Amino acid sequence: MRNIKWGVVGLGNIAQKFAEDLALVPEAVLWAVASSDIERAEEFAQKHNVTYHYNTYLALFEDPNVEVVYIASLHPDHVPMALQALQHGKAVLCEKPLGVNAKQVQELLDLAQSRTLFLMEALWTRFNPAFEQTLQLIEEDALGPLRYINATFSFNGLDRSLDSRLFNPTKAGGALLDIGIYPLFLAYQLLGMPKDIKASAVLTPRGVDLQLGFVLTYDTAQAILYASFSHDEDMRATICGEKGEIYLPSRWHETDQLHLMQSGKKTTRNCPVTGRGYYHEIIEVHNCLISGQVESKKWTWKNSLELSQLMDQIRQQCGIVYPGETI
Numbered sequence: 001m002r003n004i005k006w007g008v009v010g011l012g013n014i015a016q017k018f019a020e021d022l023a024l025v026p027e028a029v030l031w032a033v034a035s036s037d038i039e040r041a042e043e044f045a046q047k048h049n050v051t052y053h054y055n056t057y058l059a060l061f062e063d064p065n066v067e068v069v070y071i072a073s074l075h076p077d078h079v080p081m082a083l084q085a086l087q088h089g090k091a092v093l094c095e096k097p098l099g100v101n102a103k104q105v106q107e108l109l110d111l112a113q114s115r116t117l118f119l120m121e122a123l124w125t126r127f128n129p130a131f132e133q134t135l136q137l138i139e140e141d142a143l144g145p146l147r148y149i150n151a152t153f154s155f156n157g158l159d160r161s162l163d164s165r166l167f168n169p170t171k172a173g174g175a176l177l178d179i180g181i182y183p184l185f186l187a188y189q190l191l192g193m194p195k196d197i198k199a200s201a202v203l204t205p206r207g208v209d210l211q212l213g214f215v216l217t218y219d220t221a222q223a224i225l226y227a228s229f230s231h232d233e234d235m236r237a238t239i240c241g242e243k244g245e246i247y248l249p250s251r252w253h254e255t256d257q258l259h260l261m262q263s264g265k266k267t268t269r270n271c272p273v274t275g276r277g278y279y280h281e282i283i284e285v286h287n288c289l290i291s292g293q294v295e296s297k298k299w300t301w302k303n304s305l306e307l308s309q310l311m312d313q314i315r316q317q318c319g320i321v322y323p324g325e326t327i
């Protein structure tokens, strides 16, 4: 396989972890990084052995050697930065959520389509071995018709400042876009688009969701989902069918194990994760680029768009609107 040269923009917490997993992929070259802060870029480049570092994102997008850009910036910057990267002919892997709302996501997909360029939302759980194994078991009808999903994602972020990306509405803060997207993804991926959603949230005084619960109803199934920044919890996921259940242990979105229950008998399957788990989405990007695919078959453009439409609906019901936005 040929080498693939990556650029990374927005050098915060997740970019550090991503760079560590990128180093585990022999064909991946971390060619350039860019930050709004040149010292952060220098430090990052030194730590991760990066060839070039820039103090503007544009300089990275203009680097002809960069083939694919990983966007790890704040939520409202995802679409503007991804648009700019695509306009410079780059393939793009963009952190979740792909856009703040479905309108933004559609604009991005339109550009990727018209330029015939690869674009994927970094919904890394989709590529993790335990989730792949879950899909396979469902495909093999190990559970029978699915009836019920329960998944949560919470951590105590109450010590973060009101200006942090968790709580600041101008940074599209709130639990849904940041972590509620994971349980929503699970239900959407396994059950599809629901016929009904009921959502309710506890909002901060500035109107972002501190914690929220949402129920998705289908013709013959329901998903009960929850996300919160206000407490820690043991994050597990339960997937029940008429013939069996899968339990994804804590923390389910990155677990390396699953428990299958059939006729009262429990079996455990180990699903080893490489690195922190970002490795697996990186491999998917490489496979797509090598085979000339503009979108992943595992997490498609339609999937990202529908997920953002569901988040729009949930936000509408909870009254979560970001400054300058109409959804």
Ligand SMILES: NC(=O)c1ccc[n+]([C@@H]2O[C@H](COP(=O)([O-])OP(=O)(O)OC[C@H]3O[C@@H](n4cnc5c(N)ncnc54)[C@H](OP(=O)(O)O)[C@@H]3O)[C@@H](O)[C@H]2O)c1
Pocket: 009, 010, 011, 012, 013, 014, 015, 034, 035, 036, 037, 040, 072, 073, 074, 075, 095, 096, 097, 122, 124, 165, 177, 178
């Ligand atoms: N996949 C995962 O497991 C995972 C985990 C955590 C977060 N995420 C996602 O990754 C993205 C970034 O999250 P993070 O936790 O890495 O955030 P973070 O540590 O706060 O870093 C975000 C980066 O955004 C840029 N930025 C631009 N304006 C900023 C401002 N006013 N304040 C702070 N930063 C600003 C900075 O990049 P510069 O270097 O350019 O200044 C900063 O380093 C989000 O979309 C989040 O949802 C994903």
